[in-house]
Each structure stands twice: as structure tokens, then as C-alpha cells.
Amino acid sequence: MPIATLSIHRGGLGEAPRRDAFEIGFEPGESILDALRRLRVDRDPTLAFRYACLNANACKECMMLLDGKVVYACTARLEPREMRLDPLPNKALLRDLATVIAPPDERLAEGGSAREGLAREGLAREGLK
Amino acid sequence: MNMTTKSAADARHLEADVLVIGAGGAGMYAAIEAARRGAGRVLLLDRSLIGRGGATVMAQMTVAAAVGPDDHWEHHLADTLAAGRGLSDPKLAALLCEVGADCILEMDAWKVGWARSGDGFAAVQAPGHDRPRCVYVDFLSTGPAVSRALRAQVQRVGPAIRRIGEVAVTDLVVQDGAVTGAAALHVATGEALTIGAAATIVATGGLTRLYARNSASLNMSGDGYALALRAGAVLQDMEFVQFFPIGHLAPRLIGMDPIMWDPFRYKLGGRLLNGAMEDFLGRWGGDAENGRYSTTRDLATYAITKEAEAGRGSPSGGAWLSFTHVPEAELRGAFGPVIDRLAANGIDLTRDAVEVSPIAHYHMGGVRVDTAMRTNVPGLLAAGEAVGGANGANRLSGNAITEALAYGRIAGAEAARIAASGETPAFSPAAASEAVARLVASSRPMNTAGMVARLQRLMSRDVGPFRTAAGLARASQALGALRAEVGEAPPGAPGVAHDLARLDWFDLRQMIPVAEAVVQAATARTESRGAHQREDFPETDEAWRLNQLLELRGETTTLSRLPVAA
Numbered sequence A: 001m002p003i004a005t006l007s008i009h010r011g012g013l014g015e016a017p018r019r020d021a022f023e024i025g026f027e028p029g030e031s032i033l034d035a036l037r038r039l040r041v042d043r044d045p046t047l048a049f050r051y052a053c054l055n056a057n058a059c060k061e062c063m064m065l066l067d068g069k070v071v072y073a074c075t076a077r078l079e080p081r082e083m084r085l086d087p088l089p090n091k092a093l094l095r096d097l098a099t100v101i102a103p104p105d106e107r108l109a110e111g112g113s114a115r116e117g118l119a120r121e122g123l124a125r126e127g128l129k
Numbered sequence B: 001m002n003m004t005t006k007s008a009a010d011a012r013h014l015e016a017d018v019l020v021i022g023a024g025g026a027g028m029y030a031a032i033e034a035a036r037r038g039a040g041r042v043l044l045l046d047r048s049l050i051g052r053g054g055a056t057v058m059a060q061m062t063v064a065a066a067v068g069p070d071d072h073w074e075h076h077l078a079d080t081l082a083a084g085r086g087l088s089d090p091k092l093a094a095l096l097c098e099v100g101a102d103c104i105l106e107m108d109a110w111k112v113g114w115a116r117s118g119d120g121f122a123a124v125q126a127p128g129h130d131r132p133r134c135v136y137v138d139f140l141s142t143g144p145a146v147s148r149a150l151r152a153q154v155q156r157v158g159p160a161i162r163r164i165g166e167v168a169v170t171d172l173v174v175q176d177g178a179v180t181g182a183a184a185l186h187v188a189t190g191e192a193l194t195i196g197a198a199a200t201i202v203a204t205g206g207l208t209r210l211y212a213r214n215s216a217s218l219n220m221s222g223d224g225y226a227l228a229l230r231a232g233a234v235l236q237d238m239e240f241v242q243f244f245p246i247g248h249l250a251p252r253l254i255g256m257d258p259i260m261w262d263p264f265r266y267k268l269g270g271r272l273l274n275g276a277m278e279d280f281l282g283r284w285g286g287d288a289e290n291g292r293y294s295t296t297r298d299l300a301t302y303a304i305t306k307e308a309e310a311g312r313g314s315p316s317g318g319a320w321l322s323f324t325h326v327p328e329a330e331l332r333g334a335f336g337p338v339i340d341r342l343a344a345n346g347i348d349l350t351r352d353a354v355e356v357s358p359i360a361h362y363h364m365g366g367v368r369v370d371t372a373m374r375t376n377v378p379g380l381l382a383a384g385e386a387v388g389g390a391n392g393a394n395r396l397s398g399n400a401i402t403e404a405l406a407y408g409r410i411a412g413a414e415a416a417r418i419a420a421s422g423e424t425p426a427f428s429p430a431a432a433s434e435a436v437a438r439l440v441a442s443s444r445p446m447n448t449a450g451m452v453a454r455l456q457r458l459m460s461r462d463v464g465p466f467r468t469a470a471g472l473a474r475a476s477q478a479l480g481a482l483r484a485e486v487g488e489a490p491p492g493a494p495g496v497a498h499d500l501a502r503l504d505w506f507d508l509r510q511m512i513p514v515a516e517a518v519v520q521a522a523t524a525r526t527e528s529r530g531a532h533q534r535e536d537f538p539e540t541d542e543a544w545r546l547n548q549l550l551e552l553r554g555e556t557t558t559l560s561r562l563p564v565a566a
């Protein structure tokens, strides 16, 4: 079985970044996402990355850098060599390989008081009654 | 409980008239309709990105709707009821067929881009339909196009609909027997969130993540079933998990969803062959297909599994699917760009057969609702795959998206009415305090990803399409052990960005009771029907023309039976 070495950016915003290296055997044809998901099950469940559709390439959530180039983790194939994985550079970092990719108007506003948002924007509920 | 107590007033809070949980086809249609019916503050949440997280965006094939000149929704209804093997709720099925057709036409006005033929829509005839009735968007783009059109329409509605992604709802909030909102984990920040709403719609999709081999996304943990069950709602037909017979098995295929062979079968027929390259469907009760795709899902699942068990499977334990008899020009004409994507995976269909086997795909069962999509709990509605009833023991291909759209529209209208009526109590933070305490609790590290994988393996082994009393008992025991291991508090601490180990814990808390519900209902149904096949009770028993209902009474889930609604 061929072996890939994944060198992965670890850490969150404001933490000193570090790298972890994982050696992982793979079946030819498997994707980076296949390996990351297996790493979570077998080695480190705290590893953070984004994905939803597993490998259909429909959700477009799994973008990251492979050796400095933007790829979909679910379509980039594993190779028997060192592969460097990093979060998208132009997006705010969440943790490890996960970044903030939702459009700004589809995020929960940062900070905010305990009762914010819709209460300000819309009709007060009492007003409807 | 090993939790820090913290007041719910500390959690961030949002208020809405209508809360929609899940932004797939059902959730987006519900939000649009609620706003159209006057709800001023619709909140559309998804645990992933809006319009991208669920099954809708993944659907590559077709949508069944009686929109052709020679069709009528009553014909579609007759086929739906026949496929349901006697267990469909005819009123819900009728809504799927009638309202669904309207939604397909409305989606056309929203520029979804249904493929055309002459003056009308192009349509294919999928197995179980009496005529060509399944519209689609080329090439294999139906789901993405549906999602895109709905999301664009949601945006066009404007500020009445607020969309927020990365919010995983963990509990519904119940006050005096009514649902008044929800508690949620904001995945991006790891913080707790509460939402107050006059009406709440569960549009969270299905439960395929319970199985190791499944066709849908990470987000299909059956959350909606667990949320509704805990809030006092009734679930029905939980034993009926649909396995898609020809899920891709080998060689490893990436960048395409594993059920993409179905449209090939519609358009080109194709041949299902055993390990010795022989036709075998006939051996298990199928008809000779003669190049036409005519075998229903439950029968194909049965035939492929049995043929492999008899030692005649393909090398990876499934069956071969071959299009080698189809001329290359015809392959290209039907699937142009897809042929190139296959080539990138090293697959040349003129030369190579591929291996396929059954894969968890859809859930017929779900939350029990009336014809307005209301559950028995005031303030709580459901829509889409989260709903049980319309498809009985087996679903026709193409009916799921139609169901999502139609039920979304109906639920949205009813939720707007409820919000305007003021019939539910206003959200009280005290009622959310237990849920919030769980969201801000801390505990020791746990390999929750490994626990999810274990759950998937045990469900695949013992609660797949073929079941026995012994296997179900083993699954029940293993789920009990897993439940104990999961415990009462999530690993780690709150406030960590994108903490998947913690999210998996909240997911396990939903997946375990949902898996137990499937096991409990499957154990009780001592017959075989549609997607539920008991090897120890292989016959269909007329006396079992009953729906099984599940509800939570105190700590125990109780099962009851009801004759199928007329």
C-alpha cells in the first residue's frame, strides 16, 4: 500500500501555528479528504477541516491549499510523497485547515449583545399579535 | 449531570416569527413561502453553508412531477401509492403529487433550467412510473440547479429572510407542551445560541450518516428526528431506510456522487452482471431488462446482496454494471462532460464495467405530520425528507425532491399563519437552560469520530436492508453501550472554533436515539415489505398493513401501531 505524508497546519487564530505530520497508507485513487477523515477516526479527532458532501464535489466547502495551490480536498488525490496542507490564505482562519468561507450576509454577526439581530431588524413579535 | 450550570440568558439570542432549521430544498422553499405569506422575520439556519449542506445540492438525477400534457397528478399518485407497498398516507402522497407539480412550474419561473423538449419539459421514465414524468437539468445538474434557483429566490425576497450558516441546532425549546424555539451550537465560534420563534420548521433532511456506506452528506445525522422526538412529536415508519441498489463501489471514484449511475441506467439501460458476467436479476424475481431500466430499488438491492452472498459477486462484493455494449457516440451524446470526469478517474465505459452495491440513500420514515405539516406539538412543523408517511415502505425515484419542495411550501404557509395568530407562548430563556448548560459544558477528550465510525459499522452490519432478530438485538445492545460511553457532557470546552470532536458528540447525541428508533421499529415488524426485509420473516403479511409510531414517554421510546390512514 502506498504511503502519503500529510504535513498539516495546526492551530487557531492568535495561536502560534505549528505543523503535524501524519503518515497514512492509501488505496490508489483516494482523495486528501478520504485521508483527513480517516485521520480523525484513527489518530486525532480534533483535526479541523471543512466538508459536507464527502466526495460529490457539490458543497464546495473543502477548499484548502495543497503545496500552496488551492484544491478541493475531495478531488485532489493522494500521492506517495510529502503533501503540505494549509488553510486558504485569503480567508479568516477558524482552526487547522478550516476558514471562514460563508458569504458575509450568511454569518452570525460577530459579538453582539445578548438580544440582537432580528429583534432590531424586524417587527417585534408582540407587534404582530 | 456533569455540567457547569450557566444561565440561558448568557447565550446569544435571536428572535424570529418563523424558524426554519435546514436550508435544503424543503427549508428554502419554506422560508420563501413563509415570507410570501407575511412572516416578517424568517430565520433560515443551516449547520453548513446555506443551500449546500444537504442532499438537495447532491441530487444529480430527476424530479418526478405530473407536468407533461398527457399526465395528471392522480396518475403520479397511483404510482406513488403502489410503490409505497400499502403503507403510504394517501393524503400526504396526494399533496406531494399535486403541490409538487405546482412547485416545479414555479421553479421554472425562478429559472432553474429544466431541460426542454419541443414546447415542454424533457422527461424520462424512471422505474415505477407509468409514463415519462421525471424532469431534470442537464448534465446531472438537477440538485445544484434546484439549490441555486431557490437560494437566488431567497435572496430576492430580501430582508424578511435572514440566512445564517454554521449553526447546528441541538435542541428544541419546549414550554407548556409547545415549541417556542431552539438551542444551537454556533460551529464557527463554538458558542451557544438560542432562538425564539412563534413557529419552528424542522427541515433537516434524512439519516443516511447512520450507515458506513451512504450517498449523502456529513450533515444527514437524522437530527430532525431526534429533535422532534425529544420535543414530544411522534415518528413513524422509522424501519424503512431506502438503500440505493447501484451505489458506486469500485474503483475509487471521486468528484462525483456515488449514485450517479442511475441516470446512466435511465438513459442507456446498462447491464447488471454478477462476478461471472452473467445476468442474474431473473434469479431473484426480476424481469429480463433487455436494455431497459425497469427493476425497482428494493428488488435490485435484494438481488445484488443475495447474489454476492451466494459467492457470485464482483471482486469487491457487489455486482458489475456494464455499458460496454453502448456505442461511444451514444455515451457521449447522453453524458458528454461526465464521460471526461470518468476518464479522469481512469474509467472508460466503452471498455470497463464498474462495481456497484447497495448504499444508504433516503429515509421513508420520519416525523408524523398532518396535511399542513404540523406535528402533534404546537409550534412545531416538519418538511422534506424529515417527514414520514408519503412514501410508505418504498419511495419512487424522483419523489424526494418533489416532496421537499411541496412540503416546504405547505409548511412555510402554515408557519406564517401560526406566527400571525400568536397561538404559541413567547420564548422563555428558562426553558432553554438545560440545553444551554449542555452547550457550555466541558469534559474530558473523547474520540467521538471513532464512535461515529463504530455506530456506522454496526448499523451497516445489522440494520442494513436485510435484518434478523439476532442482528437487531446485537445492534440494540451495541447502541446501548455507545450511549453510555457518550455520556452527558461533550468533550473539550465551549468557545473553540470549528471543534469537530465536540460537534461529533452533539451529533452522536442525535444519531443514537435515531438509530435506536430504526432498530426498535425494525425489530417489531415481523414481516418483509419494501425497504424492510426480515430474513427470518421473508413474507409480506397483510395483517402488517400498519404504520408504526414512536414517541418518547419519560426516558423510554414506546412503539404503537395504527392502520394506514385512508
Ligand SMILES: Cc1cc2nc3c(=O)[nH]c(=O)nc-3n(C[C@H](O)[C@H](O)[C@H](O)COP(=O)(O)OP(=O)(O)OC[C@H]3O[C@@H](n4cnc5c(N)ncnc54)[C@H](O)[C@@H]3O)c2cc1C
Binding pocket: B021, B022, B023, B024, B025, B026, B027, B045, B046, B047, B048, B051, B052, B053, B054, B055, B056, B057, B058, B059, B060, B061, B062, B063, B064, B142, B167, B168, B169, B170, B203, B204, B205, B206, B215, B216, B217, B219, B220, B221, B223, B224, B257, B258, B259, B361, B362, B383, B384, B385, B386, B397, B398, B399, B400, B401, B402, B404
Ligand atoms: C446523492 C443523492 C442523490 C439524490 N438524487 C435524487 C434525485 O435525483 N431525485 C430525487 O427526487 N431525490 C434525490 N435524492 C434525495 C433528495 O435529494 C432528498 O431527499 C431531498 O433533497 C431532501 O431535501 P430536504 O430539504 O428535506 O433535505 P436536505 O437537502 O438534505 O437539507 C437538509 C439541511 O438541513 C441541514 N441540517 C441538518 N441537521 C441540522 C441541524 N441540526 N441544524 C441545522 N441544520 C441542519 C443540513 O446541513 C442540510 O443542509 C438524492 C439524494 C442524494 C443523497
Ligand code: FES
Binding pocket: A033, A051, A052, A053, A054, A055, A056, A057, A058, A059, A060, A061, A062, A063, A072, A073, A074, A075
Ligand atoms: S466535500 Fe463537498 S466539494 Fe469537497
